[in-house]
Amino acid sequence: MRGNQMEFEAVIGLEVHAQLTTQTKMFCSCSTKFGNPPNTQVCPVCMGLPGVLPVINKKAVEYALRLALALGCKINFVSVMARKNYFYPDLPKGYQISQYELPIAEGGAVEIEINGQKKKINLVRIHMEEDAGKLIHDEKQPYSYVDFNRAGVPLLEIVSKPEISSPEEAVAYLKTLRRIVRYLGICDGNMEEGSLRCDANVSVRPKGSTKFGTKVELKNMNSFKHVERALSYEIKRQIGLLLEGKEIIQETRLYDEATQTTHPMRGKEEAHDYCYFPDPDLIEIQLEEELIENVKTELPELPHVKKQRFLQTYGLTPYEVDILIEEKSLADFFEETVKLYNNPKAISNFMLTEVLRYLNRDGKDIYETNLTSQNLAQLLQLVEKGLISMTIAKQVFPEVYEKGIEPKKIIEERGLIQESSEDKLKSVCEEVLKENPKEVEKYKAGKKGIIGFFVGQVLKKTQGKANPKIVNKILTELLEK
Incomplete structure (x- = not known):
């Protein structure tokens, strides 16, 4: 970051709030279900x-232990719930039950990767707390309504050290953390619904300096795009102030997506402003070694471990693997299919195109659909055996996906078995060449790639039933005469 011959660097620390997917709230038996009437x-x-x-x-x-163990944190066998005192309309008690001096876990790290380069972002702590309610602002009237359904929902706050150097690193950190909590099954990671939220502390300083600048807290960021834009704007704003010889004020600022700027919300509180003290209604949490060991044995394979295994075992590209492991369910489905049909590349190609297209269209998890690994394996095996073309496979797939019908049954009922008879296909190939004399001349002039056009025309005439390999062979023989 340059300006007037002086180069600056950003120093960013993130506080991520992950709403836990428990059935009931942190301190009572009320449901945590999202979307019910206020x-x-x-x-x-x-x-x-x-x-x-x-x-x-x-x-x-x-x-909380699942995440702490997954991130290599030090588990505190004794931790304490504390009252964090502040007033806000959606905080019915006038304080939030959180943790301060004795959190459940400390240390640990999140390893991120950007453009093939890995970087470890160390953590300060992970602590448990309860969520506040939600204010709903009336756009037409000067009123705000309070919905307390969210009040008391369990949260984990994951606090990083100020070791993030750019908005891009911040987004990579958030995406990595989101993937981990989803793999662990402790948070759905839905930022739009507020189940994963992020506050950022950001400052700038002359590059090479070890002294921290004045930090500003950013709130109201509920998407990766918002985080990147808010941090980018705030870094530029602070550098501009320093170059003008102005002071940066320690404060809390809100991000406004409409203007893509930040604006002041309030002065930044310090820990002493909250008057933390142990909650007298809750005894200290004492953990037993047996519980920690039980949680540890139930941990799933984490995303970064799965990525390395997929790369080594299946011969896929890093790009393919990154998409397949983004959702644990998608990775599991892939491996189930590989067990039935040992062709990882073909399965990956079909899943990353056809399967994902329908999942994205419907906004569904793969196990929420009627698609089974058995049916996907069978469909791709039919292609490999030459009984159907990939074109037919793609035509058949919607019914396989939506209705769970066996591919073989659809193909037999519709008479879609691939035509591989050279005698039958030769006449169609001759017809296509006769209808496209200009393209034939281009081929003979050296433009060999145009044969793909001819193959497409033959497939069109045969409604996708022609075997492309046989067609390619016949066309090549006819054109080379």
């Missing part, structure tokens, strides 16, 4: 009414 999932405990006593959700503790 204020229908509340009780005296999550509303903070006088005289109620919270009870910690054991499953939330286990989920």
Whole structure:
């Protein structure tokens, strides 16, 4: 980052809030289901009414341990829930139950990769807390409504060290973390619904300096695009102020997507402003070695490990592997299919084109559809055996995907078996060449690639039933005469 002969660098630390996929809230039995009518999932405990006593959700503790173990954190066998005191309309108790001095885990790291280069981003801590409610602003009236359904939903806050150097690294870190929590099954990672949210602390300093600049906290970022744009703008804003000899104010700023700028929200609080103290209604959390070992044995293969295994085992490109392992379910489905039909490349090619096209169209997980690994394997085996062409396979696939019908059955009922008889195909090839004299002259003039055009025309005339290899052979023989 250059300006007036001075070069600056950004220093970024992220605080990521991951909403846990437990069935009930952090300290009560209310449902955590998203999207129900406002204020229908509340009780005296999550509303903070006088005289109620919270009870910690054991499953939330286990989920916290999953992430801590996956990221190589130091587990604290004793941790404490604390009250974080501040007033906000969607915080019914007037304080949030969180952790401060004794969190459940410390240290650990997230390894990111950008353009083939790996970098380790170390963590400060992972701690448990409860979510606040949600304010809904009326665009037509000067009113705001409060929905307390989200109040008390379990959260993990993952705090990184200020070791992120650019908006691109920040996005890579977030994407990596999102993939990990989804693999672990502890968070759905849906940023639009707010189940994965991010605050950023960002400052700039002269390149090579070891002294931190004045940090600014950024809030209101609910997508990877927002994070990248907000950080990019804020870095430029701070560099501009320094070049003008102005002071950077430590504050909290909001990102405005409409203008792609940040603007002040409030002065930045420090830890002492929240008056943390241990929650007197909750006893300290004491972990047993047996529980930690049980959680450890249940950890799935993590994305970075799966990536290396896929590269070594299946002979796929890094690009293919990155897409296949993005969702654990997609990677699992791929491997199920490989067990039935040992052709990883063919399966990968079909999944990354046809299968993903329909999954993206429907916004579904692959296991939410009627597609089975048995049917996909059978479809691709029919292509390999020459019984159908890939063109026919793609025509048949929608019914296989949507209705779960066996490919062989569709092909037999519709009479789609591939035509491989040279005698029958030769007349069609001759017809195509006769109808396209100009293209024939181009071929004879040295433009050999045009044979693909002729093959396409033959397939069109035979409604995709012609065997492309046989057609290519016949056309080559006819054109070379």
